[in-house]
Amino acid sequence: MGVKALQGTPSTARRWGIEMTTHLGADGTPPGAGRTRPHHRRAWTALIASLALVLSACGTHTGSASTPGGGNSGKPLVGGTVSYAYGANYFKWIFPLPNEVSWTQYQQAVSWSLWPTLYTPGNGPVPAINETTSLAYPPVFSQNNSVVTVKLKPGLKWSDGQPVTSADVQFFLELYQANKKNVASYVPGDFPDNVASVSYPNSSEFVIHLTGSYSQQWVTDNELTQIIPMPRQEWDRTSMSSPAGNAASTPAGATAVFNFLEKQASTLSTYATNPLWKVIDGPWELTSYNPTTSQVVLTANPHYTGANKPHLHKVIIYSYASDTAEVTALRSGNVDYGFVPYSDYVGLKSYLAHNGYVVAPWLADFVQWGELNYTGPYGPLNSQLYIRQALQHVIDQKLYIQTTLHGVGIPTYGPVPNTPGSKFVSPQEKVDPYPYSTSSARSLLTSHGWAPGAGGTMTCQRPGTAPNECGAGIAQGRSLTLSLLYEAESPTLAAQVQAFQTAAAKAGIHIALDPQTITSMYAQGGVCPTSAPCNWGIKLFANWLWNYGDTDVEPTGGASFGTGNYWGGGYHSPQADALIAATHKETGLSHLYAYENYISRQVAALWFPTWATQISVVKDNLKGWDPQQAFGFPQFSSWYLTH
Structure with a gap:
């Protein structure tokens, strides 16, 4: 049995200007949220009725807009706030090394906005490395593809003003190596098991010596993309009162540091205030977080030194307890970039298209x-x-x-x-x-x-x-x-x-x-x-x-x-x-x-x-989102508002 269709005549979607201000209700719920019980984001509220509709969008993976206005035309406006809707797959893990429960694109879409991977997986709709937004130049292979030399791009800095260096990569590798069995992406025999040693000739370069000769594409696409430079000057400690520096330089020390960081990440109420999470090198800073509703507010990092600086000032991410609540918020104009479940797609796509929204299935490069x-x-x-x-x-x-x-x-x-x-x-x-x-x-x-x-x-x-x-x-x-x-x-x-x-x-x-x-x-x-x-x-x-x-x-x-x-x-x-x-x-x-x-x-x-990872519904004054990213990650920095 599906959720009942929304009753009554839908109101015209509310339009907004450059800066849209939204607030939680008195009970802490996001705009339009109902009291229905929570369920998984990917559990679409759906139909059982049989329909033979085959869409022209089927068979494409770019998420091309179904109506005019979904492209990247229009002059970008500087600033503005955009709201983005998740379902009930809550953001509950800020530490960028995922465990099994937190290993979803919804968690990583936020954490990678704060601490990007060394090489960016996904170049728009293409399953390839995005060299422009990556933190390092393309790797150089030598000695029959057994040695990989990586050079960081110049000028990268943490938000505290310290440079991003090879020591931050070393810190990540020390944590990963000592705690690999607790990292969701680890597979025995692969990274970091096939790394014999790593040398750091200078602050902008590191050299990986592999255990044998490997495919250049596989190492680049699947191993180097796992590396996330982490702020050693702030995180390499075993308590908030201990000095940071080289605690992780031994396996026992790296385990202690890892346990400390995981414990800090389990305290959700401090996500927006803990000084650990304030030292970032990504384009966005987490400035507000509600552990009850999982509402996240990302603010453009004023100290960001990488490529593709945000056009927007803020992105508010709402996590709705049900698809019905999210659709209600969408119809009332409280969401700029949301989704409709399969059950509502046919019934609502025409209404949405005529009320200032673009409807675009997001068929990412995934397998079920x-x-x-x-x-x-x-x-x-x-x-x-x-x-x-x-x-x-x-x-x-x-x-x-x-x-x-x-x-x-x-x-x-x-x-x-x-x-x-x-x-x-x-x-x-x-x-x-x-x-x-x-x-x-x-x-x-x-x-x-x-x-x-x-x-x-x-x-x-x-x-x-x-x-x-x-x-x-x-x-x-x-x-x-x-x-x-x-x-x-x-x-x-x-x-x-x-x-x-x-x-x-x-x-x-x-x-x-x-x-x-x-x-x-x-x-x-x-x-x-x-x-x-x-x-x-x-x-x-x-x-x-x-x-x-x-x-x-x-x-x-x-x-x-x-x-x-x-x-x-x-x-x-x-x-x-x-x-x-x-x-x-x-x-x-x-x-x-x-x-x-x-x-x-x-x-x-x-x-x-x-x-489809979701059937996206986007306000027609929001640009830069199309085509939708290959692996289901929203590209907040590319978005911009127009008049």
Whole structure:
């Protein structure tokens, strides 16, 4: 059941001048916020009604405006305040090294505004490094691609007037190396494990000595993008009263410093006042934060010395407890740059377009999949390729896109975004290897020793490991039943999983639906602990838009499907590891294609259609936002207001 449509006649959206002032209500809620219970930002309030609308925007990823006025025309005005809306995926983590819970683009969109990465992932709509906004010049490789020399751009300064130097990079590397298991992006064997040593010949240069010869593109796109210079002169301490300087120079000291910074970051009420978070090198400063509503106020950093200085004076980020509350605020004119859920898109796009808004789906370079559990009690079933193939055969992606997503989605056939025009997606991955067919799914099962049991669900009749038997760990008489954990707050997702359940039943597979809160979904993690296996077979988030690891630009897959990954459900394949390793060693697309084709055909995860990261709704006097960024990060510094 979806949220009821808004009642009454919509009022004309309020217009504003250069400086728009907005305030919290008396109860601390953002403008237009209702009292509905919170839910995950990506859990779109959605439809179950079937529609055959296919939009012209489908198949593009630039987020091009659907009406005139969404481009970058018009003379920029200096200053002004713009409001930006998130849903209920609250900003709750300021420290730029993410843990598993904080590893989302919503958290990083704020923290990277304060402390940018060394190299900027995403150049507008293109999945590539943005050399203009990066803090360093392109790296120089030598000694058969085993040595990387990086030179910082001149004139970069912290907001306290101190220069950004190689010592700030060294501080980051010391923290990361000593605490890598607590950093969400870490994958064993990759950065920083493949770093033999680092030297610092001067204040503007550092030299990384790798453990072997590596692909220049992979190192640049996926390793150097993880580096975030951090203010050593302020953060390298173990308490607020201790002096800062070289506490992190030993592994034990780096652990103590890391623990101190994480503890400071857990005190949300001091985000806008803690002197630690005031020393920044990014274009924006966090000047106000409400830990209850997660409202963030970013003010242009007057001491910013990098490229692309902000046009705006302030950006107010509202976090709404429900999509209904956000849409209410949007309709009343309290949001400059917001979103409409899929359920409201068709009904509101014409109204919004005629009331001063541009509507533009944001189809970022992400991939959506259903995570399979290879380590829990369902592991023996999910470990069988033919079962995974059968499951993929009963996912009707075309139907889901046409009905639940109103045509705003991209078919997903493997681990690399199937974005038109992308050089990274292989020709093979553009074609569905397991098209929708319940009969094909059923044939795969019966040919491997399964037969219908009670209620039509398949049971194993020929246990064993021969090619025509059920497979290792599957006992005779075991029912082909899988528990599907999914995000309960999203009716759109519910429509998809119900259709999946119905189709699977026709093939003899019983999908036991287990709706959960987003909090519960996160708590059960990606890899089940061996001491207490998680009791789920498939996990599917609403609009869980997987990219390559947030700081990864080239989709080589180590963070997703390499051994030791967290969100791959414990997937492990020596052949996949070898193919991934080849993408790290050899420059060029052939090795990348080999990896993605293998993972696609192996159905390492269940491929579901990729949603738009959001359907953006933007006031027509706000420019500089289009095209929308490749990896879902709002580019606040490029925005400007016009008359």
